[in-house]
Amino acid sequence: MAGTNAYEKPLSVEVYDGEVVLRTSEGPFSASLTAEAAAKTAVDLAEAAKEALRYQASQAGAARD
Numbered sequence: 001m002a003g004t005n006a007y008e009k010p011l012s013v014e015v016y017d018g019e020v021v022l023r024t025s026e027g028p029f030s031a032s033l034t035a036e037a038a039a040k041t042a043v044d045l046a047e048a049a050k051e052a053l054r055y056q057a058s059q060a061g062a063a064r065d
Helices: 035-060
Strands: 012-016 019-023 030-033
Touching: 019 035, 030 035
Parallel strands: none
Antiparallel strands: 012 019, 019 030
């Protein structure tokens, strides 16, 4: 997804009225999730982060012409 404005800081994670709330400290993003949805999202997010880190490592090691 080239061209996205990726956040460079982690999101804040809070529990409010039994929901997990993700927020940024500087932008308009926020999301509320049920506990079940937050747990599934956490697993998916961890897997995606691992994949992104592998991608970054492979790009850093690539030889340039």
